[in-house]
């Protein structure tokens with residue numbers, strides 16, 4: 213690690229303190245997008261250092277101000293501080309996720325403690341806090357707007373949660389804990405990226421491809437070529453490669469091999485073992501919470517969410533667990549029947565689930581994913597997403613192929629409202645790379661805000677790991693990937709439609725268990741026949757998806773939902789159990805995981821969606837004690853979609869306008885439940901969710 217840091221430092225000359233560093237001056241690009249073509253790795257560290265220095269000076273000026281604290285001279289001045297730091301962070305932390313290299317990771321290592329210290333220097337600054345608190349205590353008498361009050365609340369809360377009320381000796385320890393925690397979380401992610409990329413299932417015997425569809429074989433052959441093994445077939449642990457293998461390979465031993473490689477990532481006795489990293493992360497998190505007077509890490513984390521307390525999370529999980537487990541057991545029994553009928557003479561195992569569930573789907577609904585793929589060409593799916601956004605909110609999309617990009621495969625759009633006014637810039641980056649983290653996410657390179665009455669358009673980015681084009685065949689998605697694109701686009705709309713004054717409150721800056729509402733909400737349109745008819749067209753013939761296929765898709769909507777819900781909930785329990793645990797002294801991560809899963813009665817045929825050593829969400833992704841957020845939001849989502857269903861029109865303009873104005877435009881400027889009730893006229897109920905998943 214130190215060696216790479218050395219390289220990063222010695223190559224700094226060019227980007228040094230001179231004006232050539234792109235982060236240090238205004239971006240002279242269309243729309244002010246980051247000048248990706250001009251940014252080099254050598255620019256990051258100097259910009260971080262300069263950005264921190266700038267912010268420290270601005271903070272010092274706030275503290276030294278002889279005037280009494282006001283919203284403008286303290287809260288707003290803080291909100292506007294650190295411009296260079298924001299600029300470099302907005303680029304760098306996206307690149308670490310989507311285009312990482314050893315050099316980038318080394319820079320991240322050097323930067324993490326600097327940022328952690330900078331943040332502590334601000335939130336542990338007693339004189340600064342005194343000014344903030346004076347405003348907070350008096351906020352109702354200052355003639356502030358509701359949004360300004362929310363900003364005061366948020367900044368004050370950041371101080372309290374950042375240790376401002378701690379005694380000096382405890383503050384010192386608090387700083388150490390924060391610094392160490394940020395490094396351990398980075399380590400977790402690095403180990404995972406490494407082990408994930410290192411594994412390859414190499415097939416050199418054609419017979420071992422039995423059962424696989426032609427398109428899957430073709431992709432594996434291309435992967436082999438890319439890995440300098442022409443003539444062979446390579447499968448990786450990236451989902452677009454592994455999942456089709458699990459679904460279709462008739463070689464049970466090979467299914468086991470790749471699945472176990474996936475399920476044991478970072479759980480081997482080597483340098484990438486994440487068990488000791490987890491132990492450290494958990495004990496540091498607990499120590500931090502205790503310093504602030506909370507009984508557990510989960511209590512501290514949840515204090516800042518809609519759920520508020522661990523018991524509220526467990527209550528929700530418990531309500532759904534029992535019906536979901538029952539359904540999953542029925543699904544397993546259906547599959548065992550097929551195994552027995554085929555004379556299998558073995559018990560269904562976790563690596564069999566995808567293979568036999570495909571058989572059940574075929575038998576029950578006469579449907580498999582390969583029948584759908586030709587209708588889900590990536591470009592067509594994108595058209596469906598744009599169509600939906602246009603019908604609901606009047607959005608228009610103009611391709612901008614000439615904008616600077618951080619990877620040649622990325623693409624850019626200008627997003628306009630119905631009158632042609634600029635709303636946002638939107639990037640897409642679709643396919644897996646060794647330098648990219650797994651999964652899918654939406655992020656931004658610049659948040660929305662309003663400065664002197666003028667709205668700054670956000671620059672938003674959607675990053676996914678979808679099935680690549682193979683040979684002369686375009687990228688053909690499975691339905692899961694289609695839903696994912698709608699999902700991430702829902703986050704993007706939350707960011708793009710934002711009409712908020714302060715960046716800290718704009719777009720997706722909402723409680724973590726509220727942020728998945730716009731995204732999961734948007735998924736609903738993917739499978740609506742009215743929308744499918746527009747976008748699901750055969751990539752060869754242009755023929756619209758046949759009605760009977762749409763019917764089958766609709767009928768199979770609750771198919772395998774027992775499994776999907778159980779593996780998700782199991783991971784949510786595991787997360788909550790880790791972060792509510794207070795007896796961590798002799799923690800054995802693997803034993804803890806097993807005990808946690810035994811307690812809820814998880815069946816051996818299903819593993820939690822993430823096992824501990826690759827649970828990036830909770831050990832480095834900002835979702836610690838927060839993986840439950842998806843189902844929490846899903847209660848709101850199912851209830852919200854019900855509002856459209858009740859009108860009989862999935863494009864009902866009154867509901868769409870309400871959703872836009874009460875939620876999508878509001879960012880975090882109001883209390884989350886208040887926003888929801890403004891839209892729906894009532895609190896959400898859980899019934900629509902149970903119904904949607906077939907768990908009634």
Ligand SMILES: [Zn+2]
Pocket residue numbers: 699703728731
């Ligand atoms: Zn999401």
